[in-house]
Amino acid sequence: MASNEEPPPRNRFLYRPNDPLVQYCANLTTKFEPIEKELHEATIQSSHEHLMLGAPEILQFGKYFIQLIGAKRVLDIGTYTGASALAWALALPIDGEVVSMDIDHTELNAVGKPIINKMPEIANKIKFELGSALDTLEQLLEKGQAGKFDFAFIDADKANYPNYYKKCIQLLRSGGVIFFDNALWGGSVVHNPKHDDDTRAIVACNELIFNDPNSNSTLVNMGDGLHIVFKK
Template sequence: MSAVSKSYDNKGDPIIAYCTDRTTKQHALQKELTEATLKNAPMSMMLGAPEVLTFGENFLHLIGAKRVLDIGTYTGASALAWALALPDDGEVFTFDISHENYKKYGVSVISKCEKTFKKIKAIEGPAVEELEKLVANGQAGTFDFAFIDADKSNYSKYYDLALQLLRSGGVIFVDNSLWSGSVTVPAKRSDESTGAIHALNDKIFADDRTRSALLNFGDGLHIAFKK
């Protein structure tokens, strides 16, 4: 399995491989974490697509982001990407129901660079509840960017909570928005994850609170810009 791209699934498509090879840029720590995750971590297919992470890093620079919500930590690849792209006083709040994989694989790699590691605040627990706590604690409107990449059944709730927590002009990346193409097959939408992703794609398209674009990139990336 390639350590360079989530185009694991797209190896047969030369156009996707061509674009991915000319998009993905990884810091040495990202290469190390990718390798460790693919080699040793359980369910390594959950690893964030490097080309999507590179694209997200570009957005953080573009919008001058300082505070990021990273919903779904796994081994920490997306949290690391955002931490590398943020200024020294930036913060990544990374949420997971269990940080076992982050502690086992991510921490030992990322902590090699203290200034990057210290930007990451790991919050363990159900992400809906933890995001609701941030809203209740007066954090609405204080974040610049959100990456939604946890359990698909809660995708719509994550989107609504991220929208509350983002400032005007903030950006949401919803990962896996095509779910290997299954959202395009009506018969597959009875599957809980497929149905939830399909419903959120429709919801974002109809949402007056954002401007948006659904891209055939990685496993599908729905980008929403908060008005």
């Protein structure tokens, strides 16, 4: 690098901001759209739980997968301020659909919707469902939606990770993809011998995925851990 060149800006959304290798990879992976950057910044400034945001490199990776597999319908479990739903909607074609689920829309209504609604053509792709995600997923199955979705992103209550997997694998078509965020849970899945309930649920889900003959999978050390599932 020439002496008059500035280094790339520090990515302050990282889970491991002090790891130079993670910093390097994230800087050469993440390409925020202006509206995504605005939403992330607004979430950090206004919410004390902003670490619930998905890692930007995982959201970017998910957008690439959506485009790669030609996805049109997406399940988004864990809305928060809507950053993940926004990412998927940006990656989808004009007739795409994101079904985003959460038991609480307080942060979405206060932070996310005012920003997302600035782009009606993107906002119109997202359907925000308030209530239990398990109930919403079951309702989709009852409506004959099994095999009708292309991609799912799961970043919600960890205790239900195995249950979310069982529902989503039914709703996805063959060739569909599921992203499980927080699959390494800050490293506690291997470094904490006294697992709490959330960690045990994540470990159980990781093993359920690996042993399921209906899918192939890859566990990746990205963000806080990403388990990628490919439905056969």
